Structures are given as C-alpha cells and as structure tokens.
Amino acid sequence: MPPEEDDASAILPAVESLLEDEDGAAALQAAEKAVASCRRAPGGPKDSLAAALRALIRAHCLQGDRKQALSLTREELGLFQEAGNRRGEATMLLALAEVTLQKMGSCLLDEGLAAAAKGAALFGDLGDKRLSAACHLAAANARIKRASKAMDRRQESQLVLDASKDALQLFQEVKDLRGEAKSLHAAAVGYIDLQEFRQAIQLTKKAVRIFQELGDRKNEAFELRALARWHLRKEEPDQALVAAQMALEIFRELPVGCGGWEAVALGTVVQAHLACRDPDHATRAAKEGLARFQEAGNREAQLAALDMLRGAQLLKGNIEAARTAAEDALAIARDLQDGRCEAQLLLSLSQILRKSKEESSKAVEIAKEAQEILRDLELDQERASALQELSDLHLTRGEFREALRAAEEAKTLHESLGEKRGVATSYLAAGAVHHAGGRFPEAILAFEEALAIWRIGGDRHGEAQALDCLARALADAQDVRKALQVAAKCRSLLVELGDKSALLDLMLLIANLEAEAAREARLLDVRKPSAKATQELCLEAAKALQAAREAVALARRTGDAKTLVISQHTEIEVLIGSGLPEDAMRVINDALAVCRERRFEKEEGRLLADVAQVHLCRENVAKSTEAAEKALAMARKVQDAEGEEFALDILDHIESLQAAPRSGSSPAASPSQTVVVQAVAGKAPAQEQAAAANAPREYLGPSKGSLTQRIQGLMKNMFDAEDLENDTMLMDIGIDSLSMLDFHSRMGQEFPGVAWSTTMLFDFPTVGELTEMMDDTLRSAFENGAAIR
Template sequence: MPVGISRGYEPGRILLQLPISQIGTKHRDLSQNESDPELRNASVALSEAVAEFALNHGEAAVQLAREARDIFQETSEGRSDATRVLMVALTDVESRQEAIQLGEAALLGLTSPDSDAEKRRRALVLQSLAEAAAFRCRGELRTKAVSWAEEAIAIQKDLGDKIMEGYANLAMASALIQKGVKAHQRKHYQRSIKALKLALELFAPSEASDAAPELSALARSGEARALHGLASACGRLEDFRSSVSRAREAAAIWQELGYRMEEALELEFLARLQLQLGQYKEGRKSGEEALKIFIGLKLSIWQGVTLRTLVKALLRGKKVKEARKLVNRRMALFKEAEDMVGICGALDATAEVVMAEGDAVQAAELLKEAVKKGKETKMKDRQFRKYEATMTAEQANFYLQGQKYDDALQHAKNAFYLFEKMDCQVEMATTLSTMVMAHLCLEHPQQALEDTKRAIRIYEGLNDKKGEGLAWINHCSGLTKMGDFDEAMKVAHKARDIFASQKLLIGEGQSLDHLSSLHMTSGDFAKSATCAKRARQIFNEAACFRQEAFMAWAEAEALFGLAQSQAEDFKSDQELPEVCTKASEAAEESLRLARDADDELLMMHSMQVVAKTRIMCFRHWEAGPLVDESLEIAQKNSQRMEEASLWLLKAQICICDGEDDKAKENAIKSRDIFEEVGNDQGMEQAREIIDGDYLRQQREEDERGITSATPMAMMPSESQMYGSGGIGGRSGGPGPGQPPMAMAQAPAPSAAAPAVPPPKGGPTLKQIEETVQDIAMSLIGADDLEMDAALMDAGLDSLASVEFQNTLTKEFRGVPMPSTLMFDFPTSKEIAQHIKDNFRG
C-alpha cells in the first residue's frame, strides 16, 4: 500500500510518468492471437498486472509482472515490456531500490547497442530508472535520475520518436522538480519548465497528426502531463495564477480522454492551488468533483487525501457544520467497509474540523488515533515511520494553535527525533520552526535562537535558499523578543536579500513585513509605512490577497502613527493636514481589502484603524458603529486584548460627545481586561481616562482656545498581536486560536497627546529624502546608501529604475517625473530636491 494516507502526497509521480496502459492493451491483444501457450500466459499475466496497477493494487501488479518477466526471458520485446511494468509497480509499493537494481541489470543485459530495437529498449529502461529515482530517494539518486532522463532524451531524439522524446523530457522535469522540493533552488524549477515546454511542443498535434490513434492519445495524454508539470513548477515558484490555469487545462484534457483517475488527481491538485489563491468556492467544487470520482473508483487512499483538501475548502469558506457532516458521513462509510486506510484519512480530516471548532487537544488525539490505525495498514516500516513523524509534527502545530505551548514543544521535539532517525533533513528543519514558535510563546528566546541556528545550518548544507530565508525570519523573531532590534533589523534585511535573489515574492513580502513592524517599534512610522506598502504590492503580485489585505492594515496603522506624531494642534474648521488624509485613505483601503478577503478578524482590526482616523479627522460620530461591529467580532472570537482596546476606543468617542461618565465606564471595562491579560500600557491609558487626567488636559486646552483632534493612540494590542510571527511573519495575519506573536510592544503616543499637523507646504525636504532613500534601498537591496551616490552605479538597474520611478510617481502625486529622471537627477539628493521644488500635494 503506498504511503497515500500521509499528508502532502503528491500526484506528480503518477501524472508525470509514461503510462503503462498501452503495454496492457498491447498484451491483451497478443494473448488472443498468440499460439504459444506459455507466451499467451505471459501476455495474460502482464495485461492483468497493468489492470491491477490501475486499481491501485500494487503488490498484485508486482507479482503478475514478475511471472510475466520470468516467462518472457527469451523474448526481448516481451521481457522489456514486463521489466517496464515491474519497475513501475515496484516503485509504486516503495521498493525503489529493487526497481533501480532491476533497471541497471536490464541495461547490462542489452547486447546489441547499435540496433534501433535495442536503443528503444535502452531508452525505456533509462526512463524507468529516472522515474524510480526521482521520488523519495536520496540526493545522489535524484541527480542520477536527471542523467538517466537526459540519455533517454538523446536516444529518442536520435530515433526520431517525438512522442517518446516528450515523455523522456517529462521524466527529467519530474526529477528536477523533486530536486527543488528537497532543497529549493530556483534553477531546478527553471530547468524543469524548459523541459516541460519542450515536451509540449513535441506532443503538439502537428507532430502527432499522422500517428496511429493510440499514439495520438498517448501524445494528448503527454500534453496533459506536461501541463500538470508546469502547474507544479509554477506553483513552486509562487506563480499561482499560471499554476491554476495550467492545472485547469490539464483537467480538461483528462476529461476529454476519459482518464478518470488522472482527472481526479488533477482536480485534487487544482483544489489545493485554488485554496492557495483564496478561491475557496472554486476549491470546494474541484475537491467535490475529485472525491466523487475517487469514490467511484474505490480508491480509499485518494479519498482520504481529497477529503482533507475538501474539508479545508469548507472551513476556509466558514462552512464548519458542512465540514463536520461530511467527515462524519465518510467515517461511517469507511468503518462499515472496514477500510483502515480510509479511516486514517477520515481521522486526519476530522482533526481539521475539530481544530476549527476550537478543541486543539481533541484534534491532536485524533491524529494519534490515526497513527495507531496506520499500523494496521500494509505500509512498509519506513513508510509508517515517516507517517508517524509527520502526524506527530502536525499534533505539535495543533497544540501551538491551541496555545498549549508545552505540549507543542514536546511533540515538535518528538517529531524532530523521528525525522532525524530517518535523516529527513528538510522535515527536521521545518519541525525546528515549530519548536522556535513554542519557545517564543514560552518566553524562551535564547532557546529559540539556538534552534533557528540549527535550522540555518541544515538549509545551508542543502543549499536551500528558501528554507534558509525562512529560518532567518524565525531568527529575527527571536532577536526581537530579546529586544535586540538593531540586530533583528539586519537579519530581516538578510532574509529579504535571500528571497529577492531567488525571486520568491512571499518570502520577500514576509521580510518586509518584519521590517515594517521593527520600524514601528522604533517609532519610525514613515519607514514602517514604506515597507508595509511595498509588502502589500508584492503580495498582490503573488496573488496572496489575504496577506495583501493584512499589509494594507499595517500600512494604515503606520500612517496613522505618522499623523499622530506630526499633527500639531489644528482646528476643525481648518484644512485637514495631508498626512491625516493619507492615513484616512489608507485605513479605508485596508477595510475594503479585508472585506474582499472575507477575513472577519482582519476586518475587525481594519475597522479599528478606520475609526481612529475618523476621530482624528473630526468625524467621531462615524466611528461609533465601526467600533461596535469590531467589538462584537472580538467578543465572539474571544479576542480579549482587542476587546480591551475597543472599550478604550469607545471611551474616547464618549469624550468627543461630552459623555464623561460613559467614558469612565468604558475605560473601567478596558482597564479590567488589560489587567486580566497583563498589558500595563493599556491599563495606563485606561487609567488616564478613569482618573480624569485626560479630561483635565482637554479643559486646559479649551481655556487656551485650542480645539485639537481627539488623539487616538496606537491600540496597545496591535504591535504585539502581529509582531514577528515566525515563518508566517506578521503577514500571517490574525486567526482564531493563534498564539501570541513575539514582537515587543511598540511605544505608542500617550492617549492625551494632541495631534500635530505637518507643515502647510507639504512634506519637508528631509522627509522626502528619507522616502526616496527607503524606496531606492529596497529596490537595490542595500542597508545603507549615501544621498550623493549615483543610484545607477549603486546597483539600480534599468528594470528596477522603472519600478523606482513608478513608485515615486504614486508616492508624490502631482510631481512631474520625466522619462529621463535617472539621468537628469542621478542621486537621491537631487531627486528629492526635484520633488520638493515641484510638490503641489
């Protein structure tokens, strides 16, 4: 039984390999016409082996293929066919070493290397070797897989067999993708994409138009396989839009050909891609179609995998009750059929539902039960140990989400030990990430830093830049927790440089998120806003719309902080300062994006910042309904810190309305919750209202004739709710049951501090210079840059200069930016002066 009940089982091995169905058809026909009884029996056995393989009966396929191969010993073509089927079946039941040994022996048995027939047999064996070595093998074998595939390509090209040359390219692409999976290196995916595009050309109708019908079907099938490969490679490079498009094309071809198994595999894969894009309804539809097919084919392994994907789609679409009904129904059917593999899959999916219902302990117990049931399946020893380690690691994640940090740490350590015994390097490093988050939540920053260093060493040994970048982000979290903000800033820049070098948008966005948060902590709201804005653009480009919405909220908070820090006393009948207008517009945009993302908690936070900016802009009466709606969400989701912040905000609205008694009542509610969660800053802000300090200051200002905008300090919970969130970064965003983030609390202005408007003439030259420098450094990837340095010489290439000019145009609306900007004003200082001279607001 393949290890299909474990998480992350990819369809790639099946969908990227040369099918053996043609061999089955060929020998079924031969068995009807063969006069030799022995050869007829061999053909019958081989056709039955292919049929058993199609039913996912791997062991039966192996036995029948062995029988056929033994009989075909003296028949070259029959022995070659049987060898191919046997190698594929052995690979399917995880007997890769035997499959590879069989293939290498078959190569040595070829005695007429110059004949076309022997060349074809050699190419087929080489391709079988490449397919067997590509998945779940050590690095040296994956390297061999590429070499074997390259030799097969050369032979098929020499023979002029375009269809088989296309399939050999698929084998090479498969090996390259797996090399990238085990140690993310962009070059592997780029090479695989090149091979897949070449395969598409070779499978094109014009190339196969004169072929027999069965070969035309083989070419059409190859086209679908190449599209699947492109979907997989594009997804690994974070081009999810292209990935979804390719997978849809492939699914349509499988349906056209009537290949139900392949269609279902593609649909399940498509569903996961759609979830990545936030297309929950589409993902649900794809998952439902895939599950229906797998049920019809009676493939319990893939029913379990698809069930979990479908449950995720339902949960993300807030259909918890429907997800519960689905898993209960499937579990009952699996138990009735005594299908142990199906039961394991249903337990895994049920754990997801229970976690969404808020019971992390019960969810973890279900995974433990799945491991116990897994012992009763036909998994081989190593398969079971890998499954056990994977499920133990997932239990740790459940405990982490449920804020059971000691349990999370212990299970992560257990999973790490299990992976270490199997020398699963990538999984070891990934599990260290969970350990780091548990340490941070348990206030063990030093241990967290030690574990991030261990993970970095593993990734460096693998030359896995993506993993290394993620580990540095975790390291940034630990440093931030320890209060070493300068070093954390350097590490965040280092992570960003790594991701930028690999063109990994999500990682770069996460790094910018951390930088934004660190700048916020240091009180540099302008830089915080710049980093958040760039991260928002990156997440939009990567089609990560929830993260985009989150960074819009972060940008709005930073701009609000900037307005608070710059706003001097100004009167309600005066023109609103531009810095306040920008903050208000950013807040409205963040709420729009949060609503588009349909993220309730994110909407809660966005409504808060909208409410604060409206109060600051003398529209406090518009803030009340937003605060009430946010408060309802906070109470429903047990977000106590946010509830306290919202009661404080209600108190400040009451002050604007002259309802001092109500203000004190709300401030007392706020103070009590802040005391419960241990937030001293929040307690102090509430106390100022309760004791009347704030009101006394207001009266003094009134006596002096000052009518200031009601000050709205940064909510005490915001900076610590979404500080360095480990792998997910702050841009992981809020989520139910999410552990508190590690970011130190940002110093917020006093609740009684008056707002200060910017100078009437717009931003100062110094402010413009800082903004220009920040944008330039972000594009160059530099930590420092002289104002008089020529930007083109400092590393701003022609492509980046276009983005630089576009960003400046958006940042300083109304300022003319000539196409010769970089030549007319080569330095940051000259560009800033040009902007200042032409600024109109």
C-alpha cells in the same frame, strides 16, 4: 516472433492495466512472468524484453522497492548498451528517468533529466514518437520536483512548460489521448508556479474532458482534485468545493473501495469547506469519512481523516475536540509504526497544547520528542523544520535563550544539507526571538540576512516574508520612516504575487505607521509651526486614513467577519487620531453590531476602548470612564493582556486629567496604541501653537498604579508567581542574572528611549521600590523630551 515472446507481448497490456490501478503486487507478479518469458526466447534481448523490464521496474517502485528498481535499471541499461540494442537502451533510459521521480532524493533528478533527454533523442532517431513523448513527460515531471525545491521557481517552471509542450505535441501526433491529458496536467502545474492560475485551470479542464472521453474514472477524479487545488490557489473556494466533491464521489464509486485516494480527495473537500469559512461542514465531512474508513478497517485513511478533523475543530475553536482527534491519530500512527507520521502528529499536538498556558511546557516536551524521532530516522530536513517549531514554542513561553538555541541548531542543520531556503527561514526564526526580546538591532540584522538569501535565490514569496518581518522590527525600533519604505516594497511584491491575506496584514501595519508619522508631524507642527509642517501633517494623516480604508476594503472581500472587525479597529484609531471622532463612532457602531452578533468578545473589548476615546474627544469624561471600565472588564474576561493594558492607559489618562486639569484646555488627548488622540480636527491658530510649544507639557505616562499592575503581571508570567505583593522580595520568586537581563530587555521594549539600569532588580528588590524608581525615571525622561505613553 517466438511463442515465448509472443506470450510476453500478451501479458504486457494486463501489466499496464494493473499498474494504472496501483495493484502493485499483481503487477509485479505479472511483470516478472513477462520478463521470464522474454529471457527464455532465443536470440538475445528483444524489444518485448525492454518493455517488460520497464514494467517490472515500475511495479517495484509501486511496491516501494525503489532502490531495487534503480539497481535493476542501471544494470539492464548497461547490458543493452553492450549489446548495441538502441531501443532497449532508450527504454531503460526512460525507465531510469521514471525511477528518479520516486522518493529517491533530489540528488538523482539530474541523472534522471539527462536520461530523459538522451532517451528522447534515441526514440526520435528510431521514429518512436510515443516513447519520445514519454521521455519529455518524465523530464517535465522531474522539472516539477526541482521547482518545488528551487529558491526561484520561475525558471524551472518555464522548463516544465517547455518539456510538457514537447510531450503534448508528440502525443497529439500519434493520437495518444492518455499521454496528451498527462502532458496537459504537467503544463498546468508549470503555470501554477508561474501564478498563471487561469491557464492552469483551463488546461486541467481539458484533461478532465479527455479522461471522461476515455472512460478513465480514476484519472478523471485525479484531475478534478487538481482542479480544486488550482481554484483554492486562485482563492475561489466555492468552485474548488464543487470540483473536490465530484472527485470524492468518483473515488468512492471505484471498485477499490475505501482507500488512500478517497482520503486525499476528502482532505481537499475539508480544505475547501475551511476556505469557504465553513468549519461546521468541514467537521461533518471529516467525521463522515472517518466513519467510512473505520467500517472498512482502513487504518491509514482513519489517521488522515482524524488529522482533517483536528484542523476543522481547531478552526472552530473547539480546542479539546481538536486535541482528542490529534491524540487518536497519534495512537494509530504508533500502532502502524510510522515514525515520520508520528513525529508530524506530535508537532500538531504541540501546536494545540501551546494555546493553554498550563500545558505549554508539555507542548515543548512533545515537540522535543518529535525532534528526537526524526533524528533517529535520519530525516534531517524534517528535523530542522521541527527545531524551528520548537524555537517558536520556546518563544511563546518567553524562553528566549532556548528559542534562539533551537533556531541556531536548525540553521546549522539546513546549512549542512545545502538548503538555502531553510537557512533563510532559520534566520527569520532567530530574528523573531530577538524581536520579541526587544533586541531590535539583532532582529533587523537577522531579517536582512534572510532577505539577502531570498533575493539572491529569486524567491519572491520569501523576500516578501522577510520584508514584512523587517518592517515590523523597524516599526518597533521607532524607525517609522524606514519601516514605511520597507513596507512599501513589501506591498508592491505582495500585489504582484496576489497574496491577499498577507497584503491585508501589511496594510494594517502601514496604516498604523502612517498614523505614527502623522503624530510625529503633529508634534513638529506644534513645536515649530510652519506651512511645511502643516502640509506634512495633512499628507501623513491622509495617507494613514487611505491605508486603513484600503485594509477594510480588502477585509470585506475576504468575507471573514472577524478580519473585517480587526481592520475597522485600525480605521477607527486613525479617524480618532485625525480628529474625526464622529466618523470613528459610525464605524464603531457597525463593528460593535457584528461583534455582538458573532460573540467576538475580545474585539468587542477593543472597540469599547475606542468608544472611551471618542467620548474623551467629546469632553464627556463620565461616559469615557464608563466605556473604559467596560473595556477593562471585557479584556480581563477573555484574558486579553494587550486590551487590558489599553483600557488601563485610558483610565490612567482620565485620572490625570481629573487630578490636574489645565485652565482653558480640553481633556481630549487620550493615548492610543498607534496615535495621539486630538479633540478637534484641523490646526490651531499660530499664536496658540506658539504658546503650546512654550507651555510645560502634561505628563501622559502610566500612573504608579498602572506601573505596579504591569510589573506584577510581568513577574507572574515570567515566574508563575501566584501571590505577589508590593513588599514581596523579588529574589524569593526566582530572580537570577539571566531573568534580570530578560526583564531589562522587556522594559526597553515597553518604554523605548528610556535608559534602565541592568541591575535595577537587585537595586530595587520589591515591587513597591521598583515602581517608585520607574515612575521617577519615566517622569524625568518625559521632562527631557522623551515620548512616554
């Protein structure tokens, strides 16, 4: 071997070491020296030249020169093919597969996979098992990237397992421990996408042990962080925290000092603390990391730590602290001239500002600024996601037209990119706008479009999300039976996927739907008594209680006190509706104790309203009034509009009972958000039922006072009107044709089944006149059989 080539062979191990240490500049310089040495060797391309070129290509990628790396690879591949150098050709095919794994766009992955397959075959013919294994590993990593973009990850993830197992076998045959560990990592990722968490964890632990045996601390830390992520996916935050902290300690011990990988590991530690419901430790960890990065002068790492701090403070409820962290991070991103990061931070800041009604308009402007930055950078996929966030912000402000326009623009952009998942999520965004505006047929159609895309693509997570949205839209459209059918399909899917958080939310919906079905069965049993109606009533009530208690059990397993209280509130409503007020009171007392200990004031207000219902069931109007007034005061204190309306409904009902009590009847039929309260469990005798069916019904709808408050509240939200009296002319506060339609839509959502005139704001131009008209309309609809509450 000529001396020049011998020199290159001596340099290459040093280049490999520099590449492992991610020292791109030094690796590039050494690789260029090795390539120059090989080119000076007589006799044309040799094996060392191909190896040196592959090292040079990897160094270019590490430095971010991906286009140059791709161009060089294709050029040298052609030269080796022309020279008939099969090893050189195979090496360049391997290099091509590795280059396409960089941030080059998914369109190049097919080229990389074809190169990996051909390279593996060529190395196999040459008897080089180690480099053949490297080709299989590159194919596995390419499949991992494709799986992340695929609608149905299962098929692609199975191919990941196939390629990684081929690589693993060959690396084991040549006793290449490093390659073996990297193959185990790839296989673990494949198992994660297949929801086989235990397998992934076991393989990652094997990889950790191999790197420990090799004394490779950096890769050991990589695998420990991966282990932490798998434990988080498996909802084992305590074990995730241990692995993440071990990874962080190793990264901090490495000679490279404070850097990007330390920030990445710190992010996993913070995430694990948050998953453990410990925002205080998450905040402390983020602040400690920030101080280290500031001392080291690492601006990129400072930015990352500030973003972690933002998330931790947000979970703690420290909105101002979260805003400060986001603004500090944004300033660094601008100093670094990192447009992509700036846009993402602007979107994060907009999510913080939206929590304040006074600054919601600023949140929209900031989101628009982020969208324009992404447009200028031609990051269309990220811009489409930003448009969906903008749609949600408009929706929060009740700006339905603008929200729908942003959702439609996002859908068009996703369609142009061929991103079916994005198209589906855009349909969900549009459906949410229609749903909030009371346009249930349009919402249902949009959710069904999203569902069809995800079903065809095989994306089960997306399918579950669409089914959940569809069930809620059907519920609000008063199609209880169909909503229950859709919810049952969603439940089966979520159980299969192991998504406990989404399952808990769905079980609360199912409990409410079953309670509504029980209410309908109860009304049927009173109007048309029969053994079949009685049996259906008992069955629906039992289903409602079972669903509510299943939700409570799921909430207890999460270990989150607020989630538990919210679930108990649903159980309480079902118990009251089933005629079991004493059982309901026992649950109320348990939940109230937690609320007062944890200072959950909003939830405490809702529970006080439940107390008022229980006292009505006990026929104690005085105590019911006292509890309802406390609930109203608490709701107003924490600005809980829904809780305020709930309390007002109960007070209205008490007022109607006191104004017109019926002889021999009990005042134990308080309204509820989901059920009609019964004072006595069980059925009345058939004679009483028949009498009840023929007796005139007592109007249980809102009083005029309640209607006035609702109209004034809605007008204030729509037009930011501060002083709104009964004789205020509505035209003077900015009513126009679009807002008139918006008001009409909201009334349709508030009182389904009641026909409202689309010109009612013109025909009845003051709050007082509008209240009189609406009261007459509601009472007339009630007399004609409508369920007014």
